[in-house]
Amino acid sequence: MTDPIPVAVLGAPGRMGSAAVRAIEAADDLELVAGIGPDDDRDDALRAGARVVVDLTVPSVTKDNVLWAVSNGIHAVVGATGWTEESLAEVREALGDAPSTGVLIAPNFAIGAVLAMRFAEVAAHYYESAEIVELHHPDKVDAPSGTARHTAAAIARGRAAAGLGAMPDATASDPDGARGAVVDGVHVHAVRLRGLVAHEEILFGGVGEQMTIRHDSFDRASFMPGVLLGVREVASHPGLTVGLDGYMDLGAH
Numbered sequence: 617m618t619d620p621i622p623v624a625v626l627g628a629p630g631r632m633g634s635a636a637v638r639a640i641e642a643a644d645d646l647e648l649v650a651g652i653g654p655d656d657d658r659d660d661a662l663r664a665g666a667r668v669v670v671d672l673t674v675p676s677v678t679k680d681n682v683l684w685a686v687s688n689g690i691h692a693v694v695g696a697t698g699w700t701e702e703s704l705a706e707v708r709e710a711l712g713d714a715p716s717t718g719v720l721i722a723p724n725f726a727i728g729a730v731l732a733m734r735f736a737e738v739a740a741h742y743y744e745s746a747e748i749v750e751l752h753h754p755d756k757v758d759a760p761s762g763t764a765r766h767t768a769a770a771i772a773r774g775r776a777a778a779g780l781g782a783m784p785d786a787t788a789s790d791p792d793g794a795r796g797a798v799v800d801g802v803h804v805h806a807v808r809l810r811g812l813v814a815h816e817e818i819l820f821g822g823v824g825e826q827m828t829i830r831h832d833s834f835d836r837a838s839f840m841p842g843v844l845l846g847v848r849e850v851a852s853h854p855g856l857t858v859g860l861d862g863y864m865d866l867g868a869h
């Protein structure tokens with residue numbers, strides 16, 4: 617039997633961080649060597665011998681954590697949101713000096729959410745209209761969700777591949793922003809409601825028909841198989857991977 621992979625969790629006291637700590641502790645092939653909170657020194661993870669860090673902090677600090685991990689030759693599995701093309705480019709540049717290091721940035725670790733995004737890219741070829749409604753607990757600090765942004769990008773790719781132009785929309789006046797955010801040309805509506813965890817509806821419309829792809833995470837347990845997959849696989853995927861589907865063989869079905 618091989619030695620367990622030494623793993624540190626950044627954001628360990630948080631909702632996702634504490635669930636990840638429990639999941640890693642329960643896995644025989646992984647060893648939790650450090651759980652880092654906002655008042656801790658993240659270098660404790662280096663001193664404890666971590667080979668993989670899981671970043672489940674907050675949008676304002678995650679990029680700095682990933683650059684720190686890469687500069688120390690540690691693989692990073694990132695669930696924290698807030699990533700932009702510019703911050704991803706910084707990570708790619710940093711990885712140029714650490715070509716054997718892997719970074720996975722996964723906007724959503726739940727299998728159903730990953731599948732929903734893939735299905736949305738396919739469906740986007742065939743529908744004139746597409747919009748996204750993301751629904752979350754009210755303690756979430758960012759909007760729209762990272763998943764909704766990633767889904768919008770997938771829809772935009774699908775539409776571009778199908779040669780579709782702008783969606784029909786006669787709205788001429790929207791002083792209060794009722795049409796939501798526009799991400800990659802796709803309208804995104806964010807709901808924050810006590811009782812929710814993480815949910816997404818991807819709406820497609822064509823002449824005389826409508827299709828909805830919906831995913832619901834009712835419990836953060838839904839994210840843990842994806843976190844563990846990321847931790848186990850990241851060392852075998854040097855460079856930057858955005859989206860857990862990069863570690864899954866979804867094309868084979």
Ligand SMILES: NC(=O)C1=CN([C@@H]2O[C@H](COP(=O)(O)OP(=O)(O)OC[C@H]3O[C@@H](n4cnc5c(N)ncnc54)[C@H](OP(=O)(O)O)[C@@H]3O)[C@@H](O)[C@H]2O)C=CC1
Pocket residue numbers: 626627628629630631632633652653654655672673674675677694695696697698722723724725726762839
């Ligand atoms: N990819 C996925 O599948 C999922 C991603 N997420 C994302 O994960 C992130 C965390 O979500 P959630 O757990 O709900 O949020 P929480 O606020 O519950 O957790 C974040 C934790 O990070 C801590 N923290 C803040 N700064 C630092 C720092 N510099 N070093 C270490 N810890 C720090 C916070 O401490 P304090 O509160 O004291 O500041 C808090 O304990 C969000 O970006 C969210 O969108 C969430 C669910 C699934």
Ligand SMILES: O=C(O)C1=N[C@H](C(=O)O)C[C@H](O)C1
Pocket residue numbers: 697723724725752753756757760761762763764813814815
């Ligand atoms: O903050 C959350 O809770 C979640 N954040 C991620 C996101 O912004 O997409 C993933 C999931 O939706 C839960």
